[in-house]
Amino acid sequence: MCCADAAVANEILAHQLWYRTIAGIKWLFCVGTLGTSTARSSPITKLPQDLVQNVLSYFIYDKRSLLACSLTCYSWYIAVVPHLHHTLTTENYTYFLTDRKPLWPKPLQKSYQLGLLPLIKRFRIRLGPHDEFTPEWLGNKHTLRCFSALTNIQELGIDSLQVSSFMPNIRQCFGHFSPTLRFLALKEPRGSCRQILYFIGLFPNLQDLKLNYSIPEDEQESTADATFVPISVPPLQGRLTLTCFTRESLMKDMIDFFGGLRFRHMDLFKVKCARLLLDACAETLETLRLYPTDVRGEKFLEIRSE
Amino acid sequence: MNSSKRFLVDNHELLRHFDLSRSRSLRTLETTAESIISAEDTASDFLKSILSSIPPPAPLDIVILYRDRDLGARIECKICKPTKPVCFGHNFQRQWDFYAECYRRQLKVFREMYSVRDFRLILCADAFDCVGGDAIRILEDTVIEEEVRGGVKSPPP
Numbered sequence: 001m002c003c004a005d006a007a008v009a010n011e012i013l014a015h016q017l018w019y020r021t022i023a024g025i026k027w028l029f030c031v032g033t034l035g036t037s038t039a040r041s042s043p044i045t046k047l048p049q050d051l052v053q054n055v056l057s058y059f060i061y062d063k064r065s066l067l068a069c070s071l072t073c074y075s076w077y078i079a080v081v082p083h084l085h086h087t088l089t090t091e092n093y094t095y096f097l098t099d100r101k102p103l104w105p106k107p108l109q110k111s112y113q114l115g116l117l118p119l120i121k122r123f124r125i126r127l128g129p130h131d132e133f134t135p136e137w138l139g140n141k142h143t144l145r146c147f148s149a150l151t152n153i154q155e156l157g158i159d160s161l162q163v164s165s166f167m168p169n170i171r172q173c174f175g176h177f178s179p180t181l182r183f184l185a186l187k188e189p190r191g192s193c194r195q196i197l198y199f200i201g202l203f204p205n206l207q208d209l210k211l212n213y214s215i216p217e218d219e220q221e222s223t224a225d226a227t228f229v230p231i232s233v234p235p236l237q238g239r240l241t242l243t244c245f246t247r248e249s250l251m252k253d254m255i256d257f258f259g260g261l262r263f264r265h266m267d268l269f270k271v272k273c274a275r276l277l278l279d280a281c282a283e284t285l286e287t288l289r290l291y292p293t294d295v296r297g298e299k300f301l302e303i304r305s306e
Numbered sequence: 307m308n309s310s311k312r313f314l315v316d317n318h319e320l321l322r323h324f325d326l327s328r329s330r331s332l333r334t335l336e337t338t339a340e341s342i343i344s345a346e347d348t349a350s351d352f353l354k355s356i357l358s359s360i361p362p363p364a365p366l367d368i369v370i371l372y373r374d375r376d377l378g379a380r381i382e383c384k385i386c387k388p389t390k391p392v393c394f395g396h397n398f399q400r401q402w403d404f405y406a407e408c409y410r411r412q413l414k415v416f417r418e419m420y421s422v423r424d425f426r427l428i429l430c431a432d433a434f435d436c437v438g439g440d441a442i443r444i445l446e447d448t449v450i451e452e453e454v455r456g457g458v459k460s461p462p463p
Contacts, residue, residue, distance in 0.1 A: 267336075274323045274324055275322065275323050275324070275325065278324065278325070278326060278328070278329065279328055282328040282329050282330055283330050283331065284331060285329050285331060285332055286331050286332060286333050286334060287332075287333065287334040287335075287336060288326070288329075288332060288334070288335055288336065289335075289336035289337065290324060290335070290336075290337055290356060291337060291338065291341040291345075292337060292341050292342055292344075292345035292348065292349040292352040292353060293341050293344045293345045294341075
C-alpha cells in the first residue's frame with residue numbers, strides 16, 4: 001500500500017515538474033496577457049496572439065504535437081496548455097480487461113492536484129450501464145471540493161443523472177456551473193419533468209440541450225414536484241438534440257416556464273412530441289435533422305414483415 | 307421465416323409529426339447517409355413528404371452527412387488497433403464497388419426529391435482524414451457522373 005502511495009506521489013511530482021508553471025497559469029488568468037520577464041524573453045511574445053493561435057490551429061487536435069510544442073519554452077507552453085486541457089472525461093467502466101482508463105474520481109482529483117481544473121471547458125461523466133449518478137458519487141469531501149473547482153465549464157455531459165436524488169439541494173452541487181455553462185447533455189436522466197426542468201433552469205446562459213434515452217419510457221410524475229419552479233430562464237437558442245424522447249410533459253413545461261422555445265437547430269430521432277417542438281420553434285428553426293428510418297416520430301421502427 | 311422487412315411511410319401519419327408548413331425560417335434539412343440506406347426504398351417517400359410540407363419560396367439546403375462508417379470505416383478492426391477506425395488499405399479498396407453502388411442508390415433518392423421541390427444538395431463528409439480521402443473522391447466521381455446524366459444539380463461556386 002505504501003509503495004502504491006509512493007508511486008502516486010512520484011507520479012504527481014513528475015507531473016508537477018512537467019506542468020512547472022501552474023503559478024504562471026494562475027497569473028495568466030488574473031492578468032489575461034503575456035508579459036512576465038520570463039515570457040518577454042521568448043520570440044513568441046513578439047508574435048500577435050492571432051498568429052500564434054493560427055499556428056496552433058494546424059495541430060489543435062493532435063495531442064502529441066501539442067505536448068511537444070509545450071516543451072519548447074515557457075511561452076509556447078502558456079499558449080498551448082489551454083488546448084491540452086480543455087476536455088476532461090471520467091469513466092466508470094472499461095471495455096476491455098486491458099483497458100487501463102482511470103476511473104472516477106481519479107482524473108478529477110489528479111487535475112485538481114495539478115491545478116488544471118480552471119482550464120477545463122468540457123466535462124463529461126460517463127458511467128456504466130448499471131450505474132446511476134447520485135449524491136453518493138460526490139459524497140467524499142475531497143471529491144466535492146474537486147467537483148466545485150470546475151469553474152469554467154461550458155459543456156457538461158452526465159450519464160444516468162438521478163436528478164431526483166439530488167433534490168432539493170441540487171443547486172449546491174451544480175450551481176458553480178451556472179455562470180459559464182452553454183451546453184448540457186444528459187444521457188438517461190431520471191427524475192420528474194419538474195425536477196429536470198428545475199435542473200435545466202440552474203443554468204441561465206444555457207444555449208444547447210441534448211437529452212438522450214436508449215428506449216422510450218413512460219413518465220412518472222408526482223404532484224409534490226409541482227413546487228419546483230426553475231430559478232432562471234435560459235436562452236436555449238442553439239441546438240436541441242432529442243433521442244428516443246417520450247417526455248412530452250417536460251417540453252410542455254419548458255414552453256410554459258421559459259415563455260416558449262427558441263431553438264435554431266434541432267436533431268430529432270424517435271421523438272413523441274416532434275410536432276409540438278416544430279410548432280413551438282416555427283419562427284426560429286433554421287436547421288432540422290431528421291432520419292428516414294424514423295417514419296412515425298414517437299414509435300420505434302414501424303416495420304412490416306413480408 | 308422470411309427476414310425481408312420494409313419500413314412503412316404513411317404520408318398522413320408522417321406529416322402529423324413532421325409538418326413543416328409553419329416553419330418560417332427553415333433553411334437547412336439534414337439527414338444521414340446511413341439512415342437513407344437503412345430505410346431502403348422508403349427513404350425517397352419520407353424525404354419527399356417532408357419536402358412537400360416546406361413552404362416553397364424559401365431557398366433550401368439538403369445536407370447529407372456521411373460519417374466514418376458510411377465512408378467505409380469500421381470502428382473495430384483486427385488489422386488496425388482495436389477501437390481505431392480502420393485505414394482504407396485494409397477495408398475500403400476491397401469494397402470499392404460496393405460503396406460506389408451505395409452512393410448511386412442515394413443519388414437516385416436525391417433525384418426523385420427534385421420532383422417535389424427545388425433545393426441545393428450538399429454532401430458533407432464528417433470523417434477522419436485517413437478514412438475520408440479515397441471515399442470522398444469516389445463520392446465526387448459518382449456525383450460528377452450523375453451530373454452528366456442531369457440527375458443532380460451542382461451547387462453554385
